[in-house]
Amino acid sequence: MSQTSNPSILLISGSLNPxxxxxxxxxxxxxxxxxxxxxxxxxxxxxxxxxxxxGDSAYNDPRLPELSAMIREAxxxxxxxxxxxxxxxxAVKNLVELTGSAWENQVVGFLCAAGGRSSYMSVMNxxxxxxxxxxxxxIPRFIYAVGNDFLDSxxxxxxxxxxxxxxxxxxxxxxxxxxxxx
Numbered sequence: 016m017s018q019t020s021n022p023s024i025l026l027i028s029g030s031l032n033p034x035x036x037x038x039x040x041x042x043x044x045x046x047x048x049x050x051x052x053x054x055x056x057x058x059x060x061x062x063x064x065x066x067x068x069x070g071d072s073a074y075n076d077p078r079l080p081e082l083s084a085m086i087r088e089a090x091x092x093x094x095x096x097x098x099x100x101x102x103x104x105x106a107v108k109n110l111v112e113l114t115g116s117a118w119e120n121q122v123v124g125f126l127c128a129a130g131g132r133s134s135y136m137s138v139m140n141x142x143x144x145x146x147x148x149x150x151x152x153x154i155p156r157f158i159y160a161v162g163n164d165f166l167d168s169x170x171x172x173x174x175x176x177x178x179x180x181x182x183x184x185x186x187x188x189x190x191x192x193x194x195x196x197x
Contacts, residue, residue, distance in 0.1 A: 022190030023054040025089035029107035030097045031061055036128035036165050040158055040179070041095035043170055044126060047183035053190070058085060060106050068112035076113070083117035091122035091154075091190035093182070098129035098137045108141070118145060122189045124154035124182060128161070135159045154189060156182050 026045055028038045038059070045055050063082060066073040086092065096103045111118060123145055125138045138157060145151035158179060164172040170179075 022090035027094045037095035040126035086117040118149040125157040
């Protein structure tokens, strides 16, 4: 494949924690995608301190046009999401609220890091919101990892590593499909 025919996948690290396990997941899938000749772009929400969506003046933030363009132009989006209190973190939800229509008809996948195994379905409401509000195609596989899946800023669980490879392959296929049907 030529470089221009490869899909482009936006990788979003949604954690604001500098020692984030969800960011480790995003970097792992970034490496997997690059071995598949997928172009990636990395968006770390720590680099974009956004105002809380207030339904009013927050939409005037000067960073929003750039973020909206990054989301809109991607052939697929994979989001690393920390799970807090049985739900996705507020920073990711805030990004979606502020960039709204840029998400329309996007392919979206999730890589979640949580403190315990009980929150494994926490991303489902968010996925449903994206499907219903923006007609996103949600990749039916997602990564869910907990603290003991990591050691010294590395993924130590072989099953998680295998699932990252599978998600990378499926994200590439769906991104290629979206790229050809735009």
